[in-house]
Amino acid sequence: MLAYILRRLWQMVPTLFGVMLLLFILFNWVGGDPSYILAGKSFSAETLANIRHQLGLDKSLPEQFLIFVQQVLTLDFGTSWSTQQPVADILGSRIGPSLTLALPMLLVSLLLSVIIAAIVAYVRGSLTDRIVTLICTLAMSVSALVYIIAGQYWLAHKLGWFPILGWSDSLATNLWLYVPLPLLLGLVVSLAPDIRFYRSCFVEEMNHDYVRTARAKGLSEQVIMLKHVMRNALIPVVTSLMMSLPYLFLGALLLERFFGIPGMGNEVLNAVDRSDFPVIKAITIYVALATMLFNLLADIVYKLIDPRVQLK
């Protein structure tokens, strides 16, 4: 196991290098020149040259890439080109609010969708299954934006059950006052596709020969579902979960924008809009690292769930 983990960690190096190269090429190709934002609305060629010099944009591309490599190795991405705030401070202040919303959303969504999916898979073909499938299909055909706009309008504005938007320095206040509505709307958006996906995983497992054998042996349906089917169906659930985890760091863009949550999602958008490469670099690298680490974790969890899985 340790050898496998070390090998996988070693394999991350070329992958990360590839991500860096791709990001660097993309930014220099379509990212926009931030010096034209910083210079203001009227400026001389000298001012522009000075700004480019200070940002290091007058260096050759290989030199700029080497600086990028150095930043990744030290995990020090310098200061934002737009606000001149240290990138570490920016990300440090954004990650908390993003996780405060996204983590409960992921956990509650996972719990509810797995339970509902297991139930409808168990009664597949029944009226309940059909109604849930229909609701999920309808729910998936509506844009997330519609839920957010309608939810904010009706639940916060018309009914006054929640504040329109806001964020506090207190975690308790956030969880009690500001998170519930975006959390609810986030769940509405994510539940339908998750239920559909997990249901199909459960149904597929339930059609396997071992389930028929278990029934033939006289095992109760509950034991078959909870002990055998659930365990085997967890592999795609874990895969889906692990794939979702890195995106927790990116936050929920629309929810953050509509509900005034100072999370990572809004920061990404502003950084792209302002061609703020240090912030874009940092976020991309952290998400890439998180993706690779959670993929590794997923493989290890597979092994724990199903001992037949061989880690090679």
Place this chain on the structure above:
Amino acid sequence: MMKKRILVATIAALAAVGAQAADMNKVLHVAFNVPETGFDPAKVSDTYSGSILENVFDPLVTYDYLARPAKVIPNTTVALPTVSADGKVYTFKLKPGIYFAPDAAFKGQKRELTAADYAYSIKRHLDPTINSPWSFLVDGRFVGADALVKAAGKGALNYDTPVEGIKVLDKYTLQLTLNEGNYNFLQILAMPAFGAVAREAIEAYASNTNAKPVGTGPYTLKEWKPGNKIILEANPNFRKLVINGQTLPKVGRVEVSIIEEEQPLWLAFVNKQLDISGIPQAALQEALVIDPKNPLNVKLQDKYAKQGIQLERKKDLEITYQFFNMQDPVVGGDAKEKIALRRAIAMAFPRSETIATIRRGQAVPVNYVIPEGVAGYNPAFKGAVKYDPAAANALLDRFGYKVGADGLRTLPDGKPLSIEMATGTSGIDKQWNEYWQKAFDSLKIKLTFKYGKWNELNKANRQNKLQMWGLAWGADYPDGENFMQLLYGKNAGDANSANFKNAEYDRLFEASLKLPDGAERNKLYDAMNKIVAAQQPWIFGDTRVRSQLAHRYVKNFKLHPLLNTTWRYIDLQK
């Protein structure tokens, strides 16, 4: 007039209660719809950051809150400066006893504002290591400053080197000597970017001056969460500022939320999470009753009027325009057929329709390079062409732009005619593009779009790679010069995005610089506008009219044409 009287009466009535310092229990909630970038006066130029600068720093002079048209008045000076007969030497006398907000940089001492602070603050705009976005307002302006900048090379300015044009005569006296007389100089100095900073504070926070603004203004920065929240608190060291008997500021704390989406912005106001707000485009019909015959004639919807919500309207000091690159071989140049092409395109664009639909009637057409409210504006001048696609087609026919076999026009020499217009990628850009496409289709001219972010298009334009692009220009100061310079030949490739070069225009512009606002200068401006109308480097756009709302309990609510915020004058009586 009536509103002004009521406001003055309100202020007078409040004054009768007695002057009072800021009430720290009163919190004003407002919002920006675009994130700010920072609070170093020499480093930021966006409106939103400027709104904070306005409250934290003190320029030498400012604008009278109530006077219309806008009037420059002393701020930290005892009076307006004395000006030499040739208009080049300005001498400012500072009021003694003005102090910076308490800050660790002052090591526990109360720090008084001095003339040296203004000298230092002005010099920062010249510092090559700062790259001030306002350097265009000071470059070449002060006697001896060019030598100082040249000596600095790419390094930092030596602030201790004496400069003839930026001289501290004594602790409270600052003398600024200009290379050329300039009638707008005081208006430039009234801009928030020219507020006083303290050298020791700037040096103490050198690595992050954007986050540590220390000024003498009515408020001080308490907390900043970039792109999310800005909290200001009344500056405990703020001088006693009494206007109409009222001690300012009234409100102890200002909380600014950044709300970029229209719906939450509007709902937050309606639900009283915000005290003051603009009306987002999507909520205009919900908030206002707009007279269909005259959309500028608006009133609040009954349900809001009954709540006592106050409506204030302001015509922006701005123009929007679509420019042609005058150096471009297809759309540029002085030849008659080129002018005809530009004019035909202008004639085919349905400006009234875009004002009615995209602007929801909340804009007025531009007919003069200078907008209303800015010195030099001439309401009688109609510089924009009339919408007439049939006449536009006839004009193109006359100048040899024949329709080819593919149904599209060619250049007079028979080569294909295709025009590329630069544009952004937002939803509103798409709406504009649909109208432009219709206009070009009506002329049978092939139109393509070059999509890009603003900075990339700006770069392309400066590299002379664009043919057409739409821009807006808001007044830095309310003088016609700030707008007429947009077509001055020496500014080509910079503020003169159209790269327009016309010797007569330039001659008139240079002559206008030597004149104060008045009939003589206006004559020159009219002549310059005639050249613009004849050459058509621009297609005139519109000037937007903004609406701002405040709840019943917000007192002294009145918009100013130039000040971004009026928080220091506001009181809350919930």
